[in-house]
Amino acid sequence: MLVSNLEFLPGRTVVRHLGLVQGSSVRSKHVGRDIAASLKNFFGGELRGYTELLSDSREEATERMLEQAQSLGANAVLNVRYSTSSIAAGAAEIFVYGTAVELAD
Amino acid sequence: MNGLLLQAGSVVALLVLGYLFGRLAEKRHYRRIIEREAQMQSLPVVASRYPPEDRAYQQQLVTGSVVIASDYFKAFLAGLINIFGGRVTPFESMLDRARREALLRMKEQALALEAAYVFNIKFDTTRIATGKVGAMEVLAYGTAMIPMAGTDGNAHEV
16 A cells, blocks of 8 residues: 655546545553653653554554555545644644545556 | 742753753754655655646655653743743754654655655644643654556656
């Protein structure tokens, strides 16, 4: 499955548009990570635990979007966008969406 | 009275520690960023939505992200600036670091795929709520253009 945030791919024709596909994931971190992060928070620097958490979460959301695209018979998802919202202290929603299409060859 | 002194003392201690460690972390981070930016300069990152018109490339989405925390001193200073208004420089440098770091991680991914370009770069910035001080997440993503075997990718050898 080809995933891209371009609107069209040079030299390739879209045979069918299959509509919007999306995936989302809400995650929160466990208490241990929270404590480590709040310590780091006084002194600055990267919060590695959170970086990992959010990128895992993003992977999961993308996976869900791809499953949806697959079930529609798509072979590519174009114009993919990510959006992130902090919902409450300690939880973030990752949302990913794009257009499922069928490309020739 | 004693309690009050203790409280004031701990705030001052946190400010000093935040200032020292925060500055150290920022300096170190900037040094690493500049070093890696120089190393990865050969990979052009383009904000255009329109890729080259030939079919010599394969495409793949690449991403890079980072969560960077403020420090106690920055947060305090920002609070002060907030009273009078104006540029909140302590947070400007924090976001600048986060954006450049995210872009570098995305480039690392693209280079591992032997991409010649990355097109249609987008940034997504979110405040992550973590207690009083706060942290920001920056995500950078784009489409890596990977020269296909047997064809001539313009910028890089295959």
